[in-house]
Amino acid sequence: MKDDDVKRVVKDRYGRVAREAGSCCSSSCCGTAEPREVGKKIGYSKDDLASAPQGANLGLGCGNPIAIASIQEGETVLDLGSGAGFDCFLASERVGPAGKVIGVDMTGEMVARAEANASRGGYKNVEFRLGEIESLPVEDGSVDLIVSNCVINLVPDKKAAFKEAYRVLRPGGRMIVSDIVLHGILPKFIRESVEAYVGCVSGAAEKEEYLASMRSAGFEDVRVMEEAAFSLDCVNCGPADRKILDGLEISEEELKGGEKAIVSMTVRAVKPVTA
Known part of the structure; x- marks a missing residue:
């Protein structure tokens, strides 16, 4: 697909996720469409899962970037692909009243859902903006920390x-x-499956290419903090939780080859002080 077609498909699918309150399972679900169970699997604590407004956690992540972000009071945090606002609300508690959290998402339904969650939870230091990651509606040099959870793999131009x-x-x-x-x-x-792309798999870059893209942008101290094997059985999409493997004639050898290729990774990078 062309880049514009990819974005259109992603917007449509995640717009439906927002409207259906998480009934579309993400690539992280591993056999369950229950967002709380997904959260536990990828590293969120019971306190994290209980503290955010109901409906903020849609089970769309593949890790927990907040856990290792060392967020400080008064910081400005930006979440790329903020969805219904789950990570934003967790960051909000950590930055405190003097801090600020900005969530950016390209899907209007997600932004609307996140804003409703913020209003219901009484969050005063969080705002959500409609925009694309390749052209952020954010000022130069205005953010202390960026987090993102299983979103950049959906972006055609990762550089x-x-x-x-x-x-x-x-x-x-x-x-x-x-x-x-x-x-x-x-x-x-x-690679050719639209369902797999929206499920964060076929749009994924090769690991070293991904890290090289970060370095070429200017980032330093690029470090992989966590890494875990992934399974094709975890790739689910659609209101009926239809797996992309259904109806396809796939050999056991192909299936094992695909599973070995897919990895969930959390990476940390820093913008130089002299930049």
Whole structure:
């Protein structure tokens, strides 16, 4: 698909997720469409899951970037692909009244849902903006920390996404990203699957290419903090929770090859103080 077609498909699918309150399972679900169980699987504590407004956690992540972000009071945090606002609300508690959290999402339904959640939860230091990661509606050098959870793999131009992240960070600012990456070549049936792209798999970049894109944007001290194997059985999408493997003739060898290629990774990077 062309980049514009990819964005259209992603907007449509995640718009439906927002409207259906998480009934579309993400690639992280591993057999369950219950967002709280997904959260536990990818590293969120019971306190985290209980503290955010109901409906903020849609089970769309593949890691917990907030856990290792070392958020300080008074900081400005930006969440790329903020969805219904789950990570934003967790960050809000950590930055306190003197801090600020900005969530950016390209899906209008997600922004509306996040704003409703913020209003219901009484959050005063969180705002949500409609926009694309490759062209962020955020001022230069205005953010202390960027987080993102299983979103940049949906962006066709990942180099542009990292350049934008670098632009909006203050010198010395940091970025923590959880994402799906590849350790090999995906089988053709996955690479060509629209369902797999929206499920964060076929749009994923090769691991070293992903890290190189961060470095080429100007980031330093790029470090993989966590890494875990992924399974094709975790790729679910659609209101009926239809797996992309259904109806396809796939050999056991192809299936095992695909599973070995897919990895969930959390990476940390820093914008140089002298930038």
